[in-house]
Amino acid sequence: MSDNSDTTTTAAARKTRKRQTGAVTSTPEPPVLQNALELFQSETETEAPESLHTVRVGEDSRFVVPFTLSLSTVDVHYVDYPSDEANGSTGLRGYIRCNDEACVLCHIGVKKTLRHLLPVYDIEEGSVGVLGFTDNVRPKSLRAQLIPALKRVDADDPPFLLEISRSGKSDFQVEQHELPAEAKNGADAITNFIGRLKRGEVSIDSTIETVSNDSLAAIPNVERILSTKGGVS
Numbered sequence: 001m002s003d004n005s006d007t008t009t010t011a012a013a014r015k016t017r018k019r020q021t022g023a024v025t026s027t028p029e030p031p032v033l034q035n036a037l038e039l040f041q042s043e044t045e046t047e048a049p050e051s052l053h054t055v056r057v058g059e060d061s062r063f064v065v066p067f068t069l070s071l072s073t074v075d076v077h078y079v080d081y082p083s084d085e086a087n088g089s090t091g092l093r094g095y096i097r098c099n100d101e102a103c104v105l106c107h108i109g110v111k112k113t114l115r116h117l118l119p120v121y122d123i124e125e126g127s128v129g130v131l132g133f134t135d136n137v138r139p140k141s142l143r144a145q146l147i148p149a150l151k152r153v154d155a156d157d158p159p160f161l162l163e164i165s166r167s168g169k170s171d172f173q174v175e176q177h178e179l180p181a182e183a184k185n186g187a188d189a190i191t192n193f194i195g196r197l198k199r200g201e202v203s204i205d206s207t208i209e210t211v212s213n214d215s216l217a218a219i220p221n222v223e224r225i226l227s228t229k230g231g232v233s
Ligand SMILES: [Zn+2]
Pocket: 077, 097, 098, 099, 100, 103, 104, 105, 106, 107, 112
């Protein structure tokens, strides 16, 4: 008796499921038609702004033309995690944007610093790039040595050249050179950049890589600390 009722219940349940499934397939959602122009226009507008290249300063001189005082400042972490093929990690090295609240790198005590991002015209690349520097104000720091140049920009001096190099980890050399009258000073590229920046077509901040908390937590070195210390609460 009880077997029968069980069978009935099961059959009824199966029937209900079948009906439900049938209901979904037999009355499909009507297709949503979109206005082509509105769609394409909004896609253009929401396109991610183009990223600029980073002007990397090492022992070899880099030549740039400063043209603006407007810089962007972001919270960053410097990381250097080796690749770990056995654990499927390709490694991660460089400045990574802080993920603010619940940031995995903050949680495991990776030092957070400020990074200033100044657009400059990069002679070698022939385009505007981003010169990144720390908040360090020591006399040999890039920040301290850029101030005289930025004052000239502020005074609307004619374009001039900066020769920048680095020795050791954070000792910079910054020299100013006058540009010959006929020298290429990137005026067209600079005007073009300012226009694109105003229209949101280019982003200064995106020169700093953003890595999601999930991806950070999956890096073996990070994962080992998290599994001992506990995750972000
Ligand atoms: Zn952080």
